[in-house]
Amino acid sequence: MKFSKRLSRMMISAALAASMLLPSAFALYPAQVKADSLYLRSAPGGDIITTLPNGTKVAVINNSNSWFKVAVGGKEGYVSGEFLTGAPNSDFNLGSGRIACDTTVNLREQPNMSAKVLTTMKNGSTVSVLGVYSGWYKVSFNGRTGYVHPDYLTFGGAQAASDPEETKTNEPTAAKVSYTGDNAQRGEVLDYAAQFLGTPYVYGGSTPSGFDCSGFTSYVFNNTVGSIPRVAQSQFDAIEHVEREELLPGDLVFFGASEYSISHVGIYVGDDQFIHSPHTGDVVKYESLSGTYASRFQGGGRVIND
Structure with a gap:
């Protein structure tokens, strides 16, 4: 009985301490x-x-x-x-x-x-x-x-900038990014991405020693097709959007609470699969576009226009 009461007090104390961590x-x-x-x-x-x-x-x-x-x-x-x-x-x-x-x-x-x-x-x-x-x-x-x-x-x-030049300065990724390519170039993107399978997720990482999600996608494209923005939301904002049924291998896939709150990105490889760097404690790997990924899917992004 004493042990039970002590455990109960410890659990309550822990719950109170945890609640104090969140404003x-x-x-x-x-x-x-x-x-x-x-x-x-x-x-x-x-x-x-x-x-x-x-x-x-x-x-x-x-x-x-x-x-x-x-x-x-x-x-x-x-x-x-x-x-x-x-x-x-x-x-x-x-x-x-x-x-x-x-x-x-x-x-x-x-x-x-x-x-x-x-x-x-x-x-x-x-x-x-x-x-x-x-x-x-x-x-x-x-x-x-x-x-x-x-x-x-x-x-x-907060007021939006009305001067087009000021908007351009504050929003360097506003210009749409796209490149002319073909199926071979899409294959090059997928082959290049595959060589990093097993690379650990590192928050803020953008090199082969460790990637976060957008660090991985930007590194792959910067070293194959051409430069894209570094951050997932910026990538989404700068790239032509396509519907799920229009996805082609080499397109980007974006996830989040809304199209204004993109929190994750990967590269579509076909057959409802994509390659990405998921989260802390995981590694670059292939994943199915199903479950929570399907429910949080906000659209595809096309960098390579055949």
Whole structure:
């Protein structure tokens, strides 16, 4: 009986500890980009504002679904949450924010409601946002540095670039990628890809010592047909789309929660099979386009136009 009670307490304690690792959907916390690049959009699946490089730190405002609302560079926008990873509390420049309250709000010495009040800030006051600590923004205002609750701070809404040249600068992979080829060239892609069977998956890997999914596909095409973007979403956005029944050997196959949240890519080899680098702990291998892959399939991509 004593053992049973002790085990029960341990299980409850473990469950509580695990729950503390995941922030509430509406709790402010710092995170950083864990992909080569990540689109910041004006709305879930909306217009692309800019590209956030790997390692960029953001403040996550809401993570209640697959599209996370974030603040970065003085703007609020949306990113695919699966390409973010949690980051420790720290100073990082979030740009300018604006106080939003009925009259005034307190700037506090520490990130909690009982901390000493340093000064008050009027509605509409502009502050420099210096980081995220314990669910509060660290800000600088009139020569004082302190903390303000996120309920009373907003950033400018993200707006899509209207200048075509600016859009081109922020979206280097927007141009469609395709190459003239033939069946022999498709065979070359498949033969080249097959030589890496058994190569281990390595997050961020893009060489024969280890590949992640898009590192594998970009390496194969860059060394056979021609250059394609590095990241799965960018590959999907830059390549002609084809339906499943139109797939030919050498086409790319894309998977994810939606066409705006592509999280995986492989190379179609025919007969409902594709070759890919699946995930941590696995290796480059052939897989059937069935089960969860079928349910998450978002389309094919044609690089070689016969």
